[in-house]
Amino acid sequence: MPTYDYHCASNGQTIEAKHGMNEELSTWGELCANTGLALGNTPADTPIVRLITGGQIVSSRALKNPDMPACASGGCGGGMCGLH
Template sequence: MPTYDYRCEANGQVYEVQHPMALSPKTWGELRAACSLAEDASIPDAAPVTKLLGASGVVSSRALKNPEPPACARGGCAGNCV
């Protein structure tokens, strides 16, 4: 499951949260309910959250020391690639 960083607008803190990609919470209460986060009395449910931009874990073939693209990228899958 992907990890996202959210800033709570009520207290300015940044929190790392795991949730499905389809989730787009607008308030801390929505985020807490969807992710089973621990209750924090200092953050009201109505407090808005801001999703922060983060880098994803993309791995290139060069990082794996494999200069060749995957078989599907070379046309070696006989058209069975999705």
């Protein structure tokens, strides 16, 4: 299940939540229910925003050749990332 980072501007907290790709949390109460956190002093209906976070890209070539050394960037195998 994918993880997403949500930020609450009201309390300044950024929390990681796991849920399906088609689900999106929109309030502090939904986020707390998803993660098991206590509401604290923040009202349940306080809006939150999902942050854009980077994902990892895995080259299928690297998966087929586990003994292949990674490129100089420490990223993908075989220099496919273009960061070597």
